Amino acid sequence: MKIEDxxxxxxxxxxxxxxxxxxxxxxxSVENGCTLANKKFMGNNRLKTPIKRDGGNWEKVGLDEAxxxxxxxxxxxxxxxxxxxxxxxxxxxxxxxxxxELLGAVIDNTSTVCHGPSIMAIQEVGHxxxxxxxxxxxxxxxxxxxxNPIEAHPRHMSRYTTYAxxxxxxxxxxxxxxxxxxxxxxxxxxxxxxxxxxxPGADYALLSALRAIVRGKGDMLPLNICGVEREQLFRVAxxxxxxxxxxxxxxxxxxxxxGKYKNIRNAIELVEELNRHTKFTISPMRxxxxxxxxxxxxxxxxxxxxxxxxxxxIAFYNPGETTSVDILKRGECDACLVVGSDPGxxxxxxxxxxxxxxxxxxxxxxxxxxxxLSRLQIPVAVTGIDAEGTAYRMDGVxxxxxxxxxxxxxxxxxxxxxxxxxxxxxxxx
Amino acid sequence: xxxxxxxxxxxxxxxxxxxxxxxxxxxxxxTPVYSRGFPELTGKTCTHALFCMMACPAPGAIEVIHLxxxxxxxxxxxxxxxxxxxxxxxxxxxxxYSGRILESMFYDNTMLxxxxxxxxxTNRCMGCGNCAVACPVxxxxxxxxxxxxxxxxxxxxxxxxxxxxxxxHPEKCTGCKTCEQQxxxxxxxxxxxxxxVHAPEEEL
Numbered sequence: 001m002k003i004e005d006x007x008x009x010x011x012x013x014x015x016x017x018x019x020x021x022x023x024x025x026x027x028x029s030v031e032n033g034c035t036l037a038n039k040k041f042m043g044n045n046r047l048k049t050p051i052k053r054d055g056g057n058w059e060k061v062g063l064d065e066a067x068x069x070x071x072x073x074x075x076x077x078x079x080x081x082x083x084x085x086x087x088x089x090x091x092x093x094x095x096x097x098x099x100x101e102l103l104g105a106v107i108d109n110t111s112t113v114c115h116g117p118s119i120m121a122i123q124e125v126g127h128x129x130x131x132x133x134x135x136x137x138x139x140x141x142x143x144x145x146x147x148n149p150i151e152a153h154p155r156h157m158s159r160y161t162t163y164a165x166x167x168x169x170x171x172x173x174x175x176x177x178x179x180x181x182x183x184x185x186x187x188x189x190x191x192x193x194x195x196x197x198x199x200p201g202a203d204y205a206l207l208s209a210l211r212a213i214v215r216g217k218g219d220m221l222p223l224n225i226c227g228v229e230r231e232q233l234f235r236v237a238x239x240x241x242x243x244x245x246x247x248x249x250x251x252x253x254x255x256x257x258x259g260k261y262k263n264i265r266n267a268i269e270l271v272e273e274l275n276r277h278t279k280f281t282i283s284p285m286r287x288x289x290x291x292x293x294x295x296x297x298x299x300x301x302x303x304x305x306x307x308x309x310x311x312x313x314i315a316f317y318n319p320g321e322t323t324s325v326d327i328l329k330r331g332e333c334d335a336c337l338v339v340g341s342d343p344g345x346x347x348x349x350x351x352x353x354x355x356x357x358x359x360x361x362x363x364x365x366x367x368x369x370x371x372x373l374s375r376l377q378i379p380v381a382v383t384g385i386d387a388e389g390t391a392y393r394m395d396g397v398x399x400x401x402x403x404x405x406x407x408x409x410x411x412x413x414x415x416x417x418x419x420x421x422x423x424x425x426x427x428x429x
Numbered sequence: 430x431x432x433x434x435x436x437x438x439x440x441x442x443x444x445x446x447x448x449x450x451x452x453x454x455x456x457x458x459x460t461p462v463y464s465r466g467f468p469e470l471t472g473k474t475c476t477h478a479l480f481c482m483m484a485c486p487a488p489g490a491i492e493v494i495h496l497x498x499x500x501x502x503x504x505x506x507x508x509x510x511x512x513x514x515x516x517x518x519x520x521x522x523x524x525x526y527s528g529r530i531l532e533s534m535f536y537d538n539t540m541l542x543x544x545x546x547x548x549x550x551t552n553r554c555m556g557c558g559n560c561a562v563a564c565p566v567x568x569x570x571x572x573x574x575x576x577x578x579x580x581x582x583x584x585x586x587x588x589x590x591x592x593x594x595x596x597x598h599p600e601k602c603t604g605c606k607t608c609e610q611q612x613x614x615x616x617x618x619x620x621x622x623x624x625x626v627h628a629p630e631e632e633l
Contacts, residue, residue: 017579031580032558032578154557155556158558158562160577163558163559164578165575165576172563
C-alpha cells in the first residue's frame, strides 16, 4: 500500500511530500525523501522491550514495571532533570512540562547545546524571520552562515531555497545567488556563487565588518579581516543590498562558536541594517525535527523556551545556570529522564560521566550512546512512522505527522502519561 | 667587455634604429572574417534540445532560458565562454552562429557526432534532490518536481528514490550537465563523447 504526503520526522525541514510504501507492519520503500529520511523509515534496529541494567548485564523488563520504576526514580530524586524532548511530538512535550512542574524538576531541551544562543539573541533584539514558503517564492539571495544543509538538511536547498521554482522566481537557481560562509569548504560551498572562508571564531568580526560596509563605513576597515579580503566583503554586501528579498540561514557554526549568542545578535543586527536597503530575513537551521516545537510548548506553558527550573515552585530560567550541561557539570542533578534525544553522543565528557553515575532513564526507540549511560530504557513508537503527533517545522509552521504502520509499541505520550499519573497520585495533586 | 658595451650603444644610437623604434607603424587591427567570437543568435527557433549545453566544455558558459512567451533561448555568459564554438556545431537547429563555423560545416559536409551517458555514484549521493529539481527536462515534464522536489509521475528523467538519485529514463537525457554542475557531492557525472564526422549524403 502506498501512502502519500507522509511527513519525515528527521530534521527541521519536516518534508511533508514523501510517498511511503507499506507492507504489513513495515515500510518497504520511500520516495522523494533524502538519504536521512530513507534510513529513518527503513531502519529496523529497534529495541524490542524495555531493558534494565543489572550489574554488568541488561535484563528485559515489562513495560508496566519500567514505567513504575521511572516514576519512583523521579519521585525519589531531589533535583531531577528531564532532558531531550526535541525528538518527540508536542503532546508528549506538554506532559513533560506538567511533570516537571509537579516534580519541581528542571526541564530542558536540545536547544541547550544547539540553538539556545539564537533564542537568547532573539529575546534581546527580536527575530526578523519568515516562513520557508516566503523564501521559496521570493528570495533571490540566500545566505548560509555556519551551516551545511547538504549534510544536515539535505532537501533544504531543493525544497525551499535555491532550486525550488517559486511564484516570483520561474528559473529558480539561475535567478538566485547563494552565499556560503563557513570555516571550511563544505558541500554547500561547492555550489555557492560566493564562498567566504572565515577563520574559526571570527564570525563576530566578520559580521561587524559587513555591518560597517552596509552602513557605508567600509573604508575604515583593514584590507584583510580575519583572513577574508575586504574586497570580497564589499562584493557580498553589494549582492545583499541589491537583493529584492534576501534570506539568511545560520547553523551551529555561528551559535556554538566563540561569541555564541553575541554572534547571532550581530547577525540579526546585520539583517536589520540590510532592511534599510531591501527586504532581508534571518532564520536558524533547526536540527531535530521538533526542536522548534519543544521551544513553543515550553514557552506556552512555562513562559520560557528551554532550561526551565521548577525547583522554586515557579518557572525560573537562567541559561548558564539552569541549562543541562551546567547542571550536570556541577554534579547537581541526582536523576535524569532522557526523552527523544541522545545526550550521550553530544554532551561533554564530564556531563556524560555524571549521567552514568546517577539513575538515568531513557525513553527512545533505538539503542544509542545514551543507552550506555542509562540504567533503564523504554522503547516507544517512532513519531511519524508508528505514532502520530504535532511537530513544528524550523520556521515555526506546525505540521501534523502521520502514523503509517500499526505497532505494538506505546507512543511517547502514552508512556509519559502513565508516569505522570503515578506521580500525580503519589504527590496527591 | 668595454668594447661590447660601446658597440651596443653605437647600434642603439643609430638614427635609423631610433626612428623605427619610435615611429614604427603596424597594420591597423581588424577582426578577420574567420574570427570566432562569442556565439550569437541566428534568429532560428530554439527547441530546447539542450545539445549546446551538452557540448559546452566551460562550466557556466551557456544555459537555455525559458522566455516569458513560452519559447526558449540560449544565453551565453561571456565571462565563462571560451569561444570554442562547440555549441554552434552541436545545435540541431542552427540557433547559434560564431565566425564561419556554420559555413564550414556546410561546405566541408561535416557534423558533430556525439553520445553521452549519465551515471550516479550512490555512495556519494545524499538524496538532496538538487539535480532532479534543477533538471530542465524534469521541469518540462512535472511542475511539482521543479517547485520543490515532489515527483508526481514516473515519466521523469531522474528523481530521488530510496534516498538516492535514480535515473528513470536515460533516453530523455540531453546531456546538458545541469545535474552534474548542481550536485554538491560530485555524485553525478555526464560522460560525453564528441567527434567531428563527415555527414552522409542524405544529411546535406
